[in-house]
Amino acid sequence: MSDLTKAKLDAALAEHVEDETKGGVVSGYFCQTQYTSLELLDEGMTGYLRLTPEGQNLTTTLGLAFYAHKQMSNYITESTIDPND
Numbered sequence: 199m200s201d202l203t204k205a206k207l208d209a210a211l212a213e214h215v216e217d218e219t220k221g222g223v224v225s226g227y228f229c230q231t232q233y234t235s236l237e238l239l240d241e242g243m244t245g246y247l248r249l250t251p252e253g254q255n256l257t258t259t260l261g262l263a264f265y266a267h268k269q270m271s272n273y274i275t276e277s278t279i280d281p282n283d
Contacts, residue, residue, distance in 0.1 A: 227251060
């Protein structure tokens with residue numbers, strides 16, 4: 199990723215978080231993106247790209263990934279439980 203593209207991504211994320219949280223400031227992030235291309239489609243494959251801010255430590259990245267995993271697991275579990283069972 200070019201430095202300019204990364205700077206635009208970081209700025210857009212900061213602006214979005216500030217808007218959504220009424221003034222919050224990004225202190226770390228973890229973005230896991232799924233993508234495809236003609237070459238990957240030909241091979242029946244999918245690509246994954248992980249994005250984190252420059253200089254973010256591994257502990258923060260792993261913590262955010264774990265938190266996202268737990269949140270999604272809880273959401274899936276809760277949405278599949280029938281209260282009438």
